Amino acid sequence: MKSTMAERKYTKIYFRIFPMEKMLWDYLKILDDHRTIYIRCLQQLAKSKEHMMPTFWTFRTDCVFFQNTQKQIYDGVMPEVLDNVSQGHDAVVMAYGQTGSGKSLTISDLHNRYEDRGILPRVASDLLHMKAEATKNNMKVCIQVSYAEFSRSTVNDLLKPCPNHLHNLKDIVKIKVKTVEDAFKAIFKGEGRKTFSENSRYPSHSCSSIFTFHIYMKKLEMQENAIRKCKLHVIDLAGADSIGNFSCLFKNPQEVGAGNLAKTQLEQFFLVLCSNIPEHIRIKQRLNPMIQYLGDSLKKATIFRFVGHIRVSREDLLVTISMLRFGELIGGLKATKYELRVDKAVKHEQVIDLQKQLTKLKLENKYNAILMHQDLAKSLSGERFAHIERTVNEYLQNKITQLTLLNVCDINIALEILKMICKKFEEEKTMERDSVVSATKPKRSSSGSNKVQQKSARSSHKSSMSDKMIKRTTDEKGTSDKVRPSSAKPSKEKVPSVHETASKRSKIASSTSLIKQQVAEKRRSSSRLSLRSNEALLMGHIPPESTEAWNLYTQERQDEYARLVEIYKTNEAAAKVAYKTYLKELGNLRGITCRVEKHRNDLFMAKMTREFQQAMGQEGARIVLSNYEKCVLKELQKSEQDQVDQQDLVLKCQVEVKTHVNICKEQKKALNDDFNAFCEAKYHAPVGDVESSEGMPLNIEDVLQEEDEEEEIKVCEVLETPEDLEAEAFEKFKDLIEIEQRKKKLYEMKHRGWLTY
Numbered sequence: 124m125k126s127t128m129a130e131r132k133y134t135k136i137y138f139r140i141f142p143m144e145k146m147l148w149d150y151l152k153i154l155d156d157h158r159t160i161y162i163r164c165l166q167q168l169a170k171s172k173e174h175m176m177p178t179f180w181t182f183r184t185d186c187v188f189f190q191n192t193q194k195q196i197y198d199g200v201m202p203e204v205l206d207n208v209s210q211g212h213d214a215v216v217m218a219y220g221q222t223g224s225g226k227s228l229t230i231s232d233l234h235n236r237y238e239d240r241g242i243l244p245r246v247a248s249d250l251l252h253m254k255a256e257a258t259k260n261n262m263k264v265c266i267q268v269s270y271a272e273f274s275r276s277t278v279n280d281l282l283k284p285c286p287n288h289l290h291n292l293k294d295i296v297k298i299k300v301k302t303v304e305d306a307f308k309a310i311f312k313g314e315g316r317k318t319f320s321e322n323s324r325y326p327s328h329s330c331s332s333i334f335t336f337h338i339y340m341k342k343l344e345m346q347e348n349a350i351r352k353c354k355l356h357v358i359d360l361a362g363a364d365s366i367g368n369f370s371c372l373f374k375n376p377q378e379v380g381a382g383n384l385a386k387t388q389l390e391q392f393f394l395v396l397c398s399n400i401p402e403h404i405r406i407k408q409r410l411n412p413m414i415q416y417l418g419d420s421l422k423k424a425t426i427f428r429f430v431g432h433i434r435v436s437r438e439d440l441l442v443t444i445s446m447l448r449f450g451e452l453i454g455g456l457k458a459t460k461y462e463l464r465v466d467k468a469v470k471h472e473q474v475i476d477l478q479k480q481l482t483k484l485k486l487e488n489k490y491n492a493i494l495m496h497q498d499l500a501k502s503l504s505g506e507r508f509a510h511i512e513r514t515v516n517e518y519l520q521n522k523i524t525q526l527t528l529l530n531v532c533d534i535n536i537a538l539e540i541l542k543m544i545c546k547k548f549e550e551e552k553t554m555e556r557d558s559v560v561s562a563t564k565p566k567r568s569s570s571g572s573n574k575v576q577q578k579s580a581r582s583s584h585k586s587s588m589s590d591k592m593i594k595r596t597t598d599e600k601g602t603s604d605k606v607r608p609s610s611a612k613p614s615k616e617k618v619p620s621v622h623e624t625a626s627k628r629s630k631i632a633s634s635t636s637l638i639k640q641q642v643a644e645k646r647r648s649s650s651r652l653s654l655r656s657n658e659a660l661l662m663g664h665i666p667p668e669s670t671e672a673w674n675l676y677t678q679e680r681q682d683e684y685a686r687l688v689e690i691y692k693t694n695e696a697a698a699k700v701a702y703k704t705y706l707k708e709l710g711n712l713r714g715i716t717c718r719v720e721k722h723r724n725d726l727f728m729a730k731m732t733r734e735f736q737q738a739m740g741q742e743g744a745r746i747v748l749s750n751y752e753k754c755v756l757k758e759l760q761k762s763e764q765d766q767v768d769q770q771d772l773v774l775k776c777q778v779e780v781k782t783h784v785n786i787c788k789e790q791k792k793a794l795n796d797d798f799n800a801f802c803e804a805k806y807h808a809p810v811g812d813v814e815s816s817e818g819m820p821l822n823i824e825d826v827l828q829e830e831d832e833e834e835e836i837k838v839c840e841v842l843e844t845p846e847d848l849e850a851e852a853f854e855k856f857k858d859l860i861e862i863e864q865r866k867k868k869l870y871e872m873k874h875r876g877w878l879t880y
């Protein structure tokens with residue numbers, strides 16, 4: 124058999140190696156290029172020939188996959204296929220191999236997670252996305268699918284409910300799919316209708332199945348009505364094996380025979396196809412129905428992708444070689460012999476050397492892990508960072524011991540946080556000093572320096588709350604500058620030197636009002652930090668004309684102010700916690716509601732099955748199946764009770780949130796009233812409602828709403844990506860497999876008259 128470049132261009136052969144606990148690498152080797160497989164010559168395995176130099180058969184492939192993810196396999200096998208299909212070429216993707224070697228896993232894998240889905244669901248998604256794209260580009264694309272199962276001489280249409288046995292290949296139905304969801308539904312239903320071997324630990328298919336996409340494309344702007352047609356077949360071939368092998372003990376000889384026959388017939392067909400004789404046209408009609416069905420798609424211009432599956436164990440060696448030969452035959456390449464020249468002494472030395480290197484590298488890796496991950500703070504989550512920050516603060520307040528701090532936190536991060544606190548404290552002090560200077564120096568514009576301070580303050584602290592506090596402090600200074608006497612000259616002056624500042628301070632000392640202010644400033648300095656944060660917390664933006672009044676108020680009524688703030692803060696924190704719990708419980712309620720829905724569906728199905736059996740006159744069906752119904756009903760009642768309890772819990776959480784929010788509101792109002800009363804007494808006029816001031820940042824409801832919106836945005840983002848919608852559909856349709864299998868079983872029981880409940 125000759126191989127030509129043209130053949131190689133269209134056909135690609137891949138192999139996937141089944142991962143086993145004990146891999147027999149002495150018998151099978153893969154070259155570093157991941158393309159060449161060496162497999163030990165079987166003849167040498169006889170005891171009498173053990174002493175001979177090991178000889179291997181060399182098989183060239185397009186890629187060998189070992190321990191690769193499903194996505195990597197799809198990306199490796201499929202990329203050019205869809206491009207070619209979109210240009211109107213037929214394509215065949217086929218998985219073949221030994222029983223239980225992972226064919227169905229590669230092709231469909233519908234029983235596991237969405238991320239681990241196989242080639243077929245991925246192709247369905249990509250084709251339907253391609254269709255959507257093509258429609259945008261003035262192209263009309265129609266996709267129909269068919270799904271059929273082939274055994275030795277019978278054909279089942281998997282898109283038809285039982286009985287789905289066909290006599291004519293032309294009767295295989297095609298259904299139009301418009302969305303990925305439609306395609307998934309067809310795939311899952313078909314999977315449930317397939318024939319499985321009984322007694323297997325996993326769903327072992329005893330027949331070959333073909334899922335076909337029939338694609339029709341038409342360019343809307345073309346004058347002539349040319350329609351491009353092509354097909355993409357995805358085939359999961361029946362497992363081939365040797366009777367008596369451990370991997371197929373659960374199969375009966377007929378099933379093993381049918382799998383082997385399908386492989387042999389395909390082999391024959393490809394022999395004829397590759398030998399450039401037109402015989403394959405007639406042979407197609409004579410071989411099995413699967414080859415007949417593939418019909419015109421089995422031609423040289425078709426894009427073929429064969430994914431062979433092999434197992435590396437002594438018992439499976441024979442079948443593995445047979446699979447590799449099958450691959451070599453359809454790939455159009457011939458295996459060659461290769462003598463592995465291994466000097467045993469050298470080999471031993473090499474192994475010792477490699478072991479030493481490995482130990483050294485492991486040690487190096489360990490040191491790297493220690494030394495290179497110094498900046499642990501970067502990889503910390505916000506929550507963990509906040510927790511460490513709190514712990515450090517508790518340590519500073521002598522609430523916990525040094526030992527506890529060291530036990531709870533990573534010392535590097537704790538030190539970093541201490542550094543931040545010191546830096547922040549320094550900045551606050553600088554700002555205090557600057558505010559005194561700016562008070563004594565009316566000409567100076569503070570906007571520039573404020574911006575710098577603001578920037579450094581922001582970068583110095585991870586918490587956004589502290590950012591707001593610092594910004595608020597600097598803003599206040601900016602605004603207080605604005606209300607200074609109008610004789611102040613704007614901006615251009617540079618920052619005064621220490622000497623100048625000192626001399627100016629002495630001038631200020633002569634002004635009694637300013638001295639008073641300075642004294643008050645000093646008096647307050649110890650409690651300034653907390654008061655500033657409280658201002659930000661409760662009052663937010665203070666109108667410029669009220670700033671002085673506000674400062675006076677916080678000095679003179681410090682105790683009352685601190686009391687109100689304390690209550691507010693405690694309740695705000697409690698409201699936040701309660702709100703988080705509320706959101707969590709709400710999520711749980713959604714989960715329980717879904718469970719209730721599922722049980723309702725199950726109950727409906729159970730009822731339907733009973734009615735179906737009764738309609739078919741099954742004796743005793745009522746008793747046995749009503750037991751199942753009872754079970755489902757019990758589950759449903761339990762879930763409904765859980766739902767009621769959960770609703771109560773959610774309501775309780777809601778009430779708790781409301782209580783704390785109301786207290787916060789009351790405290791805010793009390794503070795407002797107190798401030799206004801103070802102004803009334805001091806200036807004989809209220810300063811107005813500070814709540815209405817623009818930029819009021821921390822309203823308790825806003826805080827909660829922000830959290831809520833964030834949560835909602837996250838949920839929307841998560842749900843709205845096409846990938847997630849597909850994942851949801853994938854999970855939703857998993858139940859279809861079981862439902863279809865149950866229906867099929869019921870039908871078969873009825874058909875055989877075995878129902879003996």
Ligand SMILES: Nc1ncnc2c1ncn2[C@@H]1O[C@H](COP(=O)(O)OP(=O)(O)OP(=O)(O)O)[C@@H](O)[C@H]1O
Pocket residue numbers: 140141142220221222223224225226227228229325326327328329361362363432
């Ligand atoms: N690469 C792999 N990694 C992990 N598990 C695998 C792998 N390949 C197969 N399996 C597991 O081995 C079992 C058999 O796989 P699968 O059903 O895909 O084999 P098959 O070749 O289609 O078998 P059959 O011919 O009997 O239908 C399954 O439980 C599957 O999850």
